[in-house]
Amino acid sequence: MGNSKKRVSYHGREFIIEPIDENQININGYVFAPKVVQHTEDRFKVTIGKYNFVLENIDGKLYLEGEEVDINIKPYIGNIGSNSHSFELSKASVQAPIPGKILQVLVSPSELVEKDQEILILEAMKMRNRILAPITGKITEIFISVGDVVAQDQILLRIAKD
Amino acid sequence: MTLSPIIRSVLIVNRGEIAVRIIRACRQQSVYTIALFSKQDAKSLHVKMADECYSLGTGTVQETYLNIPKIIDILHKSDADAVHPGYGFLSENAEFARQVQDAGKIFIGPNPEVIENLGDKIKAKTIAVSVGLPIVPSSDGNVDTFEEAREVANRIGYPIIIKSVFGGGGRGMERVNSPRTLRDAFEGCQSISEQFFGRCEVFIEKFIENPRHIEIQFIGDNHGNVIHLGDRECSIQRSHQKVIEEAPSFLDRDTVEQLGKQVCDLARKMGYSNAGTAEFLWSDGKLYFNEVNPRIQVEHPITEMITGIDLVVEQLRVAANEPLHHKQDQIKLVGHAIEFRINAEDPHAKNLPQSGKITQVIIPGGSNVRFDTFIYPNYIVPNSFDSLIGKLIVKGATREDAISIAKIALKELTISGVQTNIELHQAIIETRDFEKWNTTTDFLNKINIVKILRNYEHMKVAAISQVMEMFKLKVQPSMLGYSQPTSKSSWRESALREQVR
Known part of the structure; x- marks a missing residue:
C-alpha cells in the first residue's frame, strides 16, 4: 500500500502524492482527477476541472505552460511511529533572521499562538520587523526580553504543538 | 521631435524598468x-541602452543609488543638462533636488521647496484643506507625548494609525486598535522615525x-498651468505595495472632474511643476486626501494608455520650460487600462524576493498590450x-x-529562471470579486489568495505527476535551483527592498 506514495519536491516545496486509481491522485490530502486529453510523444495537455495545463518534454527538461519545471519525485519512505517525518512540524525554534534589538515581546510563556501570529518585534536595519509564529502551538520557552540585542540565528523562543 | 535646447542630455538616477522607460x-x-549603475x-539593460554610463562602484544602496555626493560628482563629470530621478531612490529627496539645482542643472520634478512641503504631511494636509479637499480626522499637528496621543485617540476613536511626519512608502506607520497597545506603538513609531527618517515627529x-485607493495624475508647467489626467485605482x-492598478x-x-479640479488648485497653490499624483482613500462613499507623490509613479503607463499622452516626454518638456502641450478640455479618457506588477518573488513563500539567472522570457503581444521591463x-x-x-x-x-x-497576455507571459508572481495575477483576475470590481486594500486576504494559490499549485503537481507516471517520463535534474530552501539571506533582501521604496 504505502509504496505507491511518493515524495515530490516541486519548486522547492515538498508534496506527498499517492495515486488512488487510474484517474485520481491524492496530493497532500487533496484529491484531483487530472485527465490527459491530448498528447504527442513530448507534449501533453492535461485538464483538471476547468483548468488546462500544457506540459512539454524538451531535451529531458519539463516545461509547464512554457515555464521550466523544477521537479523531483522520490519514493516515500514512511517512518512509522515517529513524528520526525510528519508533514507539519511539531516543534519550532524561532531564530533571529537578522541581528537587531528586541522591541516588543507580544507573547508570554505557555501562551497559545496561531501560525503566522505576530510574536515579536525586532528592530533591525532601522525597521520594525514583525516576527511571526512558524507553527500553531504553545510557547514553551522565551529566551529574550525587551531591549535585548540579538545576533543573527540566535534562538529567541520555542513553540511546541500541544 | 526635439526638445528645447535647454535639455540636450539627461542623467538618469535610477535603475530597472523605469531607467529604461526614461x-x-x-x-x-x-x-x-x-546612466549610472552599481556593480x-x-x-x-539601462546600462546597455544608455549613450554613456558611469559606475557608482560597489556597496549598499546607500553607498550607490542613494549616494548624493557621488551622484553630484558624476553629474559634473558627465555635464548632463538635467537629472531624472525616476521613482523611489532620490526622487522625493528635496536635498538632492536642491544640490542638482545648485550645480546649475535641471531637476526633472517639482522644486525642492515643493517636495519639502509635500514631505511634511501636516503641511500638505493644511494646503489640501485650503482648496476644499476632504481629509481624514486627525491630530492637530504633531503629537509629542503619550498623554497627548491618548487624548487625540479618544477624540477621533479607535482604530487609529500613528504616522511618522517624515515617513513614507508604508514605513513608519503603526496601527493601534485599542488603548492597551497605544503606548508601545506610539513610542515604537517615534523611535523608528528617529532612526529611519532622522526626525521623531509623529501624528x-x-x-x-479597508478603503479603496484612488489617485489623480496631474502635471504642471513652469508657467502656472496645471492639468489633471484622470484617475486610477x-x-x-x-x-502597502501596489500589485494591480487600473485606470480609470x-x-x-462628475466626482473625478471635481476632484481633478481641486487637485489642480492644490498644485497651483503650491507652485507645483512637473508630474505628480494626489492619493485618496475612499470608504463608504467618502473620499479622504492622503498625500501627493511628487514624482513619476510606477503605474503611470495606465494613464498613458487611456489618455494617449506620454507622461515621461511631458516631464521632459515642462522641465525644458515648455508650456504644457494640452489644455484640460483636450484630455479625454478612452477605454480602460490595467497594470500588473510582475515581481521576482515566490507568492507561496510570503512573497520572498527571488534572484537568479533568467533562462527564458516570452513577452506577450497584440493590440493594446505593453510590457515594460529590463530583463x-x-x-x-x-x-x-526591489x-x-x-x-x-x-x-x-x-x-x-x-x-x-489580460487573461490572454498573462497566459502568454513566461519567465523562467526566477520564480515570479505571474500566477498570483492569474489567480486574482479569475476571482468573482475582481470581476465585480469589489476591490479594497484587504482584497488579497478577503479572497484568501494563499489558499487559491496553494490549490493551484496542488493541481500543477497533480498534472505533472500524472503525466510523468503515465508515460514513464525521465527528466534531468533541473538546474534552476528552486529546490534549495529559501535561506535567511532572502529575508535580509526583503528587508533591504523595503528600504528602497
Missing part, C-alpha cells in the same frame, strides 16, 4: 542619455478600514533591489475587455 522617452526627444547592475489619524495591495477608477465622472535571457536578477522586474499593461474598450486581454 531612456526611451529621451531618445524620442533626441536627448542624449547618461551588481553592470549588465543591466495620529483615524484608521480607515490601486486598491489591490500587499503590505470606479468613481463617477532579458541570461540576465542575472540581483538580490539587492523585486519589480516588469509591468504588464493592457487596454480594452471596457473593463471587461481589458480583463479578457
